[in-house]
Amino acid sequence: MTKTLGFFPGGLKLPGHKKRSTQTPIRKTPLAKRLTLPLQQHIGSAAIPIVEVGDKVLKGQQIARADGHVSVCLHAPSSGTIIAIEDHPIPHPSGLTAPCITIETDGEDNWVERHPVKDYRSLSTHEIRQIVRDAGIVGLGGAGFPSFIKLNPGVHHTVETLLLNGAECEPYISCDDMLMRERADGIIDGIEIMQYALRAREVILAIEDNKPQAISAMELALASRPHLQNTRLVVVPTRYPTGGEKQLIQVVTGKEVPSDGLPIDLGIVSHNMGTAYAVGRAIHHGEPLISRIVTVTGKDVPHAGNFETLFGTPISELLTYAETKREPDEAFILGGPMMGFSLSGDNLPVTKTANCILAGVDDVAPAQEPLPCIRCGDCASACPASLLPQQLYWHSRAKDFDQTRDYNLFDCIECGCCDYVCPSKIPLVSYFRFAKTEIMNQERERKKSDLARDRFETRQARLEREQREKEERQRQRKAALAASKAKKEQQEKAAETADADNKETE
Amino acid sequence: MAIFRMSPPFLAGTNRVTIQMLQVIFAMIPAIAAMVYFFGPAVLINISLALTVALLAEAILLKLRKRPVKPFITDGSAAVTAILLAVAIPPLSPWWLTVTGVLFAIVFAKHLYGGLGYNPFNPAMVGYVLLLVSFPLEMTTWLPVESLADKPLDLHSAFQLIFYGQTNAGWVADTVSGATPLDTMKTQIGQSIAPAYIVNQNLFGSLGGLGWEWINIWFAAGGIYLLYRRVISWHVPIAMIATMFVLSGVTYLFAPEITGSPLFHLMSGGTMIGAFFIATDPVSGSTTVKGRLVFGAGVGALTYIIRVWGGYPDGIAFAVLLMNMLAPLIDYYTQPKVYGATK
Amino acid sequence: MLTAVIALTLLALILGLLLGFASIKFKVEGDPIVDQIDKILPQTQCGQCSFAGCRPYAEAIAAGEVDINRCPPGGESTIQALADLLDVEPKPLDEECGVEKPKMLAVIDEQRCIGCTLCIQACPVDAILGAAKHMHTVIADECTGCELCLEPCPVDCIDMVEMTPNPNTWRWPDPSHVQLERGERV
């Protein structure tokens, strides 16, 4: 255990509410009749289906391939038949639909042939990345960024530190906590592979001090592998949002990721504990990512706990399995109470990024009319990014988007600390999300209109050229005509004169 | 089963505008009690009058502006404005003085600018300055502290003085009022009397003005309570007090003939109420951390300058209003360094 | 009283000077005005403004010949932006030119298309692909929704469809409009 080096400004001490879901071991969610798998469960381009309706698939069989560089594959979580490849509601705050593959399970749960790797050191780092990509592994902490990309330090960077994020700072969520308690060895398998692939000089496992059991489990697992060098566990103080990638880096190393840069610019790569576990499974067992641990908790969930759930399982079934008191179609929160979003609809599937399902929050934010901002500055002192939320709010509300950029809107990590402390109860984060998506939309439209302008101008130029060419041709034709006419005339004249001459000579 | 808002966060802290304002009022109670002790129950009459007028005016204006009345009237900001103004006005002022000041503060300084959160100037101070400029005489004649007066004024005669201008016994306000210590200091320095000699008169106590020193101490105590409850941040009051202390200290060292001691300045007039209760008004002040230091320092410096070289005995109100004008500029130039900023 | 007045005047002076200085020092060197106007126009190139495209309209605005409220695809926000840029009062959209509509996309019914190439000639941004006697198709990313291709089509096989929002382009709603409806039951 080493002392942390840094500290981030702002942040909150929040009631954890984690005990509720850590009383029972991880349970397996029963196999659902139908599994619905959105083609895009990660950041980047959607995967492309490689199966057709009616195909029989086996558990772990690839059913969609990665499209382009920032994308990952998708696998059948259980054996069965593909019954649809079409738009289906997805768990997204918009409530929109997106292309999904639906599998009707046959209950056999038959595995496809797996190819475990005996000794990962026999693989090249490139091969490891390929396996991770083909296993469909994405960051399981919430954002869902394809993990293989973060296993590639690139040519210009050497990786100083591999940072394993086990902070899990948001209230209620406990899936990483339980994973560390129960499967510490599996996680460390993955960490070893990641360290090997990245050739990282040191590995730091960061865990918040409100998870003593997870800490001791991880310490024990680490102690059993004396060959692991330069690997240490750092216990970080419990404070929201320590688990934010940038904040954790600041706490552990004292460094700040530059605004326009990435952690790799500091020689740091960070991964989530769950991701490390998935990498271990993919290499040592040949298993693609087809399930994850989901925390189901909340005031209305008497049997709260953590559930190993196949992707595509309807969230409603998971809630029912956890004996949630709820009406059909009643809304719930996906993610934590600070950064998640509320969803309703029983038809939504569990996806790769679904870390927590929350039904019933204890100190719920009342839906009330906000008062005006009194510029008390409480929000600014709570902001871990040292922004001025009061100014951002002012300009977002006035739709003064250029100003919001001047006040660094895009450095906002949407942690919600400002919102939480605001005495006027202004939904600050909603304003920031609104402003961000508006700006991105404007950007898109501007790109599109630039493209249209270019194409219009090119076309205009082409038309003009064609016009000119046409005129030119016409002129030439006319000229040619005129020339030949003139020639003819001349000839005639010549003939005439000749005639005259002749006459004269005659 | 719970009610959710549309987007995260779904958790909310317990911080509320109303609670903050109530805390502010609560923190003023000891100092108000001290004022009652020194100036008699007239203070209480003023406060009740100001409160009634302020809340009525607030409700009517909200109605006129078609705003929901309940959330805004219960936010407590009008009450704070009323109390701040009431304690700043001389206790035996005629009722119309208080009413005019409060109405001006609420109607013009607050609602014409858009109500809570939109007023660029501190409403209480706008009201105060209006009165000071329009009725300089009434505004600068204070009751002498009770121990100096021949007879203490009871509630009944205070009431009569405020509303009818005289008591049954035939007193008029003028005969019982006099100049404040700050005022005396100013006039007598003007007559080239040495400050060290001035403070020996019985209008002065061991620290500042007699009575005033206790009022200041209790306002400071209330302020410390607010700091402890995190209703206000330390930046404005500390910057203001420190600046006043340094400025008056330096002047006192080099030109003792023109200024009272630093302690006298901190413990007289409205220094402590200004530092902890007036300059800390978030709406019209600066909102960044560095900006608050600048803002507080500015208020401290201007107050001292007005006290010593300006035309008025006390300068808190002017200083606060002047700095209010500068607040947006200060905010603009004191933005904190954002996480990851490379410059 | 006098001191206060003097102090205020002085302060106002100083502030004015500061602001003036700042505005000179931080002045942005801008593009020529026509380019700036053209940047604001949506580049739909539909001609509803009665000019042959956005650029000519921009030139006419810059020359002060026409009003700024003649672009229906740009709608209110474009008018507002133009008003800000040119420092004039915004006006409502000129109804003569058309009405503001959601963004549309042309789709050619490939079954019915006879490959006459008339639409290709009409499209101002070359967003239609196809050759004579072969069915045509619209490049969705490049179509501006100007509707100029509808008219020439002899078999009416082009339809305008509303662009469907997808999760990647979805926008969070403006909280100041939804405040009252806030508070779903959970």
Ligand code: SF4
């Ligand atoms: S916390 Fe709320 S009221 Fe205070 S400055 Fe921030 S946005 Fe305004």
Ligand code: SF4
């Ligand atoms: S949501 Fe954004 S502005 Fe608010 S505290 Fe978090 S980072 Fe700061």
Ligand code: SF4
């Ligand atoms: S109406 Fe608007 S979009 Fe259409 S051509 Fe004119 S300026 Fe361009």
Ligand code: SF4
């Ligand atoms: S395809 Fe039709 S609607 Fe689209 S840009 Fe071309 S002409 Fe306009």
